[in-house]
Amino acid sequence: LSEGINPGQGLGIEIIATFQLVLCVLATTDRRRNDVSGSAPLAIGLSVALGHLLAIDYTGCGINPARSFGSALIANNFENHWIFWVGPIIGGASAALIYDFILAPRSSDLTDRVKVWTSGQVEEYDLEGDDMNSRVEMKPK
Numbered sequence: 001l002s003e004g005i006n007p008g009q010g011l012g013i014e015i016i017a018t019f020q021l022v023l024c025v026l027a028t029t030d031r032r033r034n035d036v037s038g039s040a041p042l043a044i045g046l047s048v049a050l051g052h053l054l055a056i057d058y059t060g061c062g063i064n065p066a067r068s069f070g071s072a073l074i075a076n077n078f079e080n081h082w083i084f085w086v087g088p089i090i091g092g093a094s095a096a097l098i099y100d101f102i103l104a105p106r107s108s109d110l111t112d113r114v115k116v117w118t119s120g121q122v123e124e125y126d127l128e129g130d131d132m133n134s135r136v137e138m139k140p141k
Helices: 007-029 040-055 065-075 083-103 110-119
Strands: 125-128 137-140
Touching: 007 040, 007 083, 065 083
Parallel strands: none
Antiparallel strands: 125 137
């Protein structure tokens, strides 16, 4: 963390930077959207650049726990390293939940949307195979 940035501020910065990146990835790669034109890799790259431009002066802009771990391992500096794991996990999970439940829900019924936590989106696949011991093929409808 940079001088003058406390762990709470660093955590908030990592959450926001990861949130905007994951939300961009989900929105540009969603096959259900037919209004997306242009280059998804370019949009994602610009999102990474935006995150780095805004956060690098404060936290070094981890947004990827593996990258942060490698740097900490080489420098042998694990002070406040938990921020670079907890921040991206919270930011990424928040972005996924907001995208799937608010911005682009798969169905309008709340019980169907909550069902994904326990059993997944079963209605999106055709399951072939009657007995439980047989191999199950999952094919998109």
